[in-house]
Amino acid sequence: LGRATGQASITIYDVAEAAGVSIKTVSRVLNRESNVRAETREQVLAAVSALNYRPNIAARSLAGARAYLIGLLFDNPSAGYMSDIQLGVTARCRAQGYHVVVEPLDCASPDAAAQVAGLLDALKLDGLILTPPVCDHSGVLDLLDARRTPYVRISPEREPARAPRVQVDDRAAAFQLTQRLLELGHREIGFIRGHPGHGASHLRYAGYVDALARQGLQPAPERVEQGYFTFRSGVEAAERLLDRPGLTAVFASNDDMALGAMTVAARRGLEVPRDLSVAGFDDTPAARVVWPQLTTVRQPAGDMAAVAADLLIARDLKAAGGGFAARELDFALIERASTGPVAARA
Amino acid sequence: LGRATGQASITIYDVAEAAGVSIKTVSRVLNRESNVRAETREQVLAAVSALNYRPNIAARSLAGARAYLIGLLFDNPSAGYMSDIQLGVTARCRAQGYHVVVEPLDCASPDAAAQVAGLLDALKLDGLILTPPVCDHSGVLDLLDARRTPYVRISPEREPARAPRVQVDDRAAAFQLTQRLLELGHREIGFIRGHPGHGASHLRYAGYVDALARQGLQPAPERVEQGYFTFRSGVEAAERLLDRPGLTAVFASNDDMALGAMTVAARRGLEVPRDLSVAGFDDTPAARVVWPQLTTVRQPAGDMAAVAADLLIARDLKAAGGGFAARELDFALIERASTGPVAARA
DNA sequence: CTGAAAGCGCTTACAG
């Protein structure tokens, strides 16, 4: 019951009375409007902190243009990824007096967009943050555009220029990781693709191809298998890759699939990285849990989420030169024990 | 901007006009109050669905006793566990027209309670759900009690009778898992304790002791090591356990530590489960990611969270016989490949 | 630079 029970909660009227001004002046100070005498401002601020006043969000939402509430939409989260995202969003929101409403969504459901509509009808939000794969759900995007609801997409794959976004250069990251494997002497590098039409699957594959090309190599069809970002699909793709001789490394488009590949290697009596190097993408917590620990790419998920929140709060959704705001953050290659030189093979 | 922009949002006045009644009557129908003629109710409901009306939560929160908002407090979540919890809470809330505000908390921070106070001041909530270890943070509990804010604790360890709670019988679960190891012929079963004074550490240890006692055994000091629920602490505890000869099984108080134990076994050339059986607790996603897959105990985290939401929404916080509401859900023993008969050893 | 009035969209308490 929050402020309803217990001590009567203090309102803007209490602050106004304590400061000897009208509620409008208190409101001005709180919202950092101009045209308040410095002295008046001080009095109000003193009263605010003396009374430990905190504006009621519901009242603000009802009366004004801001709701102090940000929605976070996600589906089928890699738990570790979503945890990072949430921490990033909430930390930034807290600093700005905002709060976060989470809404899991089933992208496969025919009424995913209707669910979002229900959310928007019930709750005024200052904006939404969409994580993969929700950020590529055209029904949801259409709805948000139609309602002119501000939103920021994190790591969108399709139509990136359609709306504000925060991302990492997936292609460059996959390029660098592949290049590192090449430096280690690997030439027969298997690749497990991510879910087609979701996530950064195509970009990561393109980065792999780029790196091979730079070495004068072409991706051999028998070295590339389709996966779906799940552990199981990684197992299955790795089985197919390892059925063919000569493979010395596997680069999976995410960690879960890389862990699947490590499992297959173990089953077949292959020691990682002596007999097979394995690399992933995402740096999920599980990457450090397996043995040997997984070489991977870290996306700054929390930072990306914080930047998305910033854009929404600042209403900074347009780019300077036209189009939508776009922010690109740095990734990091995390080289652990699951990769090694090909020369070390028996 | 939600309803602020785009088409002017429809309000209770629109519905009242369409149904030919007053807004008070619409409100009655929406809130399932009594004293509405069946025919009138039908008219209102027809207007509601024709207009696709959804009551504004901010207005309801401001005017009434309910906020249609539930807060979820957590700290240092095992990502997989928190993901299950969130899915459980949000699914139930959505069905009831509620929404979920998430607030990560740093329990170690001196102003954890102040952060919660800030949340309560800004946002009217119908109640809070506290997950471990927040559910055992006395400063936060004191604050909530002082403000008479409804809350439900999930798997509390300390002072369980202090407030409403939802839990699993940790002691019985640890008992059953230990008993299963005994059935497999193990007699030298190492135990890695959980973080002292947090989680269900003591209950799980008690279950282990119970099962040994029933077999006429006592826990040997050299078979019990302290851990802290982290992967690393599991590694360290397992190193100490395996330095002593004769061990045939390790039961870790959670999965992360069990994975640490498996890592140590791998390093030492011990094959699981042939040379060493390993069991965990929680059934985190990582339990299925390792090879061999981990035997563990599944807590129905999502169900527990859903039940907690139910209690809050129904305001069903008192037990029939006095005291607070308490719900105990069933756990499940998940026997996978990381445990096996001791007889199979070389 | 400051304030009085109106209103956001509901529910509450009170009449009838």
Next chain:
DNA sequence: CTGAAAGCGCTTACAG
């Protein structure tokens, strides 16, 4: 069984 009035705690226009 139904409704008119007041009010929740703010912000928005508008005056001065």
